[in-house]
Amino acid sequence: MADTDLTQAPLTHARVLRIALPIVLSNATVPIIGAVDTGVIGQMGSAAAIGAVGLGAVILATIYWVFGFLRMGTTGLTGQAIGAGDQAEMVAHLTRAVMIGLAAGALIIAVQAPLIWAAFRTAPASAEVEALARQYLSIRIWGAPATIAVFGLNGWLIARERTRAVFVIQVWITGVNAALDLWFVLGLGWGIPGVAVASLIAEVSGLGLALWFCRDALITPAWRDWARVTNRAMLGRMVAVNGNIALRTICLMAVFVSFLFLGAGFGDVTLAANHILLQFIDITAYALDGFAFAAEALVAQAVGARNIAALRRSIWLAAVWSGVGAMLLALTFAVLGGPLVDVMAKVPAVQAEVRAFLPYMVAVPLLGVAAWVLDGVFIGATRGADMRNMTALSAALYFASLPILLPAFGNHGLWIALVGSFVLRGITLGLRYPALERSLAAA
Secondary structure (H helix, E strand, O other): OOHHHHOOOOOOHHHHHHHHHHHHHHHHHHHHHHHHHHHHHHOOOOHHHHHHHHHHHHHHHHHHHHOOHHHHHHHHHHHHHHHOOOHHHHHHHHHHHHHHHHHHHHHHHHOHHHHHHHHHHHOOOOHHHHHHHHHHHHHHHHHHHHHHHHHHHHHHHHHOOOHHHHHHHHHHHHHHHHHHHHHHHHHOOOOHHHHHHHHHHHHHHHHHHHHHHOHHHHOOHHHHOHHHHOOHHHHHHHHHHHHHHHHHHHHHHHHHHHHHHHHHOOOHHHHHHHHHHHHHHHHHHHHHHHHHHHHHHHHHHHHHOOOHHHHHHHHHHHHHHHHHHHHHHHHHHHHHHHHHHHHHOOOHHHHHHHHHHHHHHHHHHHHHHHHHHHHHHHHHOOOHHHHHHHHHHHHHHHHHHHHHHHHHHOHHHHHHHHHHHHHHHHHHHHHHHHHHHHHHHHO
C-alpha cells in the first residue's frame, strides 16, 4: 500500500493484524540470539566463558534499551508526516533517524571505557569472567552505530505499516548471527571473539538490509535535502520528543533494576525465582508490543491528518486486539505456567518459589494491558512529555510504596509494587487522553 493511500484506507481489524502480527513474530526471534550465543559458547566447556558472553550481552542490551527512544520517536513523527500528506518530511525523518543512530553509536564507542567500567562496578564478576566479557564487548561495541540506526529505520518502516520488512530484518540478523556463531566458534575455534564477530557482522548486515527496504525513499533526492533535514524547528521537535521518551525509559529501567536488586536481598532462591518470573513479563511485552506498534502507526497518521474519528477508531481496534492478547496470555500462564516453570528451573526450591508467585503472572497481562496500549497511543501522538511525566509518577509511587510493602509482605510486596506501577501508568495515561483530543481539535 502506497503512503498516499494509507490515510484513505479503511481502519479494520485486518489492517491492525497486518501491522501487529509480524511484530509479534519478530519479537519472538529476539531471545534466539542470546540462546544461540550461549549454546555455542557452552561447547567450549567453560562456565566463565558462558557467564562472560551472558554478562556482556546484558550490558549492551541495557545500553541499547535507553536508545529505544529513536524507534518510538521516529514512528510517531513519520506517521504524522504521512497523515499530513507531507512526503518530503516523511523522507527527511528517515535521514534524521539514520544520522542520529549513527551518531549515538559513535558516541557509545567513544565513551566505551567509562561505560564498561561503570557496568562492572554495578554488576561485579570474577576476574576471569570480567576479562572475557571485556574481550567480547571490545568487539561487539563497534556494532553500536548499526544497531541504533536500525532502531530508527524500524520505526520509520512501522510508521509506513511495513512491519513484514521489520520481521525479515530481525530474522536475517538472527540467522546470520547463528550461522556465523557455528562457523567461527565450532568450525574455526575462535571462542569468545568468534561469538562477538558473528554478532557484529549480523548487526552491520542488518543495517544494510534495512536500508535496502527503504530504497524507494533513498532513490529520491528528498533524503539528502539538507536544508529540510537540518531544519532547526523540526530537529528541535525530534530532540524534544526523543528526549522525553528517553527519560521515560530511564524511569522504567530504574524500576526494573531496583526490583532485581531488592529481590536479591530475599536470598538466592527468591532471586532466581524473580528472574524466571520476569521472563513471563518479557513474553507479555513482546506479544502485546505488536498491537501497541499498530496503535503507534495508526494514531500517528490520524494525528497528522487531524482526524479525531480515525484516532478513536485506531485506539479502539488496537485496544480490542490487545485485550484479546492479554486474555490469551493470562490463560496460557494459568494453565501452562507450572509446566513451563519446571522446564525453566530444575531446583525444587526454586520451582516451589516460582509457583507461589505465578498468580502475579496471570494478573500482569490483564492489569498491564492498558499501559501497553496507551504507550502506543501517546508515542503515535508524540506526546512525549505526558509519557515522561506519567511514567515518572508511577515510578515515584512504586518507590514510595516499597518501605511499606516490603516489611509487611516481603517478596509479595515487591511484586505488588511492580504490578501496581503498571496499573498506575495505564490509569494516569488514560487521564491525560482528553488533553490529547483537545490539542488535536484546537490545531
